[in-house]
Amino acid sequence: MGHFAMALLWATPAWAVWEGRVSLAFVGFALSTAMLPDMDLVLRSVLPVQHHGVTHTVVFxxxxxxxxxxxxxxxxxxxxxxxxxxxxxxxxxxxxxFAFVFGGLLLGGFSHLFADMLSAPDVAAPVEPFWPLFDKPWSVDLIWYNSSWWNAGLLAVGLSIHALAAYADRSAAHPWTLRRR
Known part of the structure; x- marks a missing residue:
């Protein structure tokens, strides 16, 4: 729940870039990519990767x-x-x-890394998001990973912000909108 909440917060600027349905589609796409770094949990059944390893890096x-x-x-x-x-x-x-897909994957993945940097040492090894540039773990240990209150609160804030943004969106001219032929 926390990773999806963080992706919602990070996707808020979509309302300033795209209009209406495209903004909503981008937010949905970013949410669907929020678990990208955790693909190591699937890959480790076929490859020798560890959780919070290479897939939890900015480079990946x-x-x-x-x-x-x-x-x-x-x-x-x-x-x-x-x-x-x-x-x-x-x-x-x-x-x-390109901007839509690149931005959605980058945003979803980076929001995941950020959330892990805030909470990872509680239940897993700290992440090294800047590997191979910096070969040191980086974490703040601000959030308890398994806190239902924290995760639900963050999700409520994210959903509220998007509800307000959707309400305020007046479909003004945005740079990346669909155009009629």
Whole structure:
């Protein structure tokens, strides 16, 4: 719950970049990527990786975000437009899908790293988010990882902020919005 709450907080600026449904889609995408660094829990059944290891680094999150965003922008954009947008008369501006995917993966992954830096020593080894640049753990130990009150409170704050942002959004001209042909 805490990782999703942190991703909600980090995704708040989406309301200033995109409009209405696109902002909401970005927030949903960022939420779906909030557990990206924990893919080590799945990978360790087939690879010799440890929890809070390489997948919990800025380098890993950035590399996955970049590779995925490039794949979507150059490999899937025309297909996505054809499937969902062309018949409705919309087109996606150049690099908008890249920004959307890269930003969502980066934001979700970084919010996860940040949350682990605030809480990890309680239940797991501290993260080394800046490895290989700095080979030292980094944590603040501010939040108790298993605190239902803290996690629920953070989630309530995140949901409230997004509800207010959605209410305040007036669909003004945003730089990365869909455009009618």
């Amino acid at each position: 999150v950035t590399a996955v975000a970049l590779a995925t965003a490039l794949l979507v922008e150059f490999g899937l954009k025309s297909r996505l437009e054809q499937l969902w947008l062309t018949e409705r008369g919309y087109t996606v501006p150049r690099w908008a899908l």
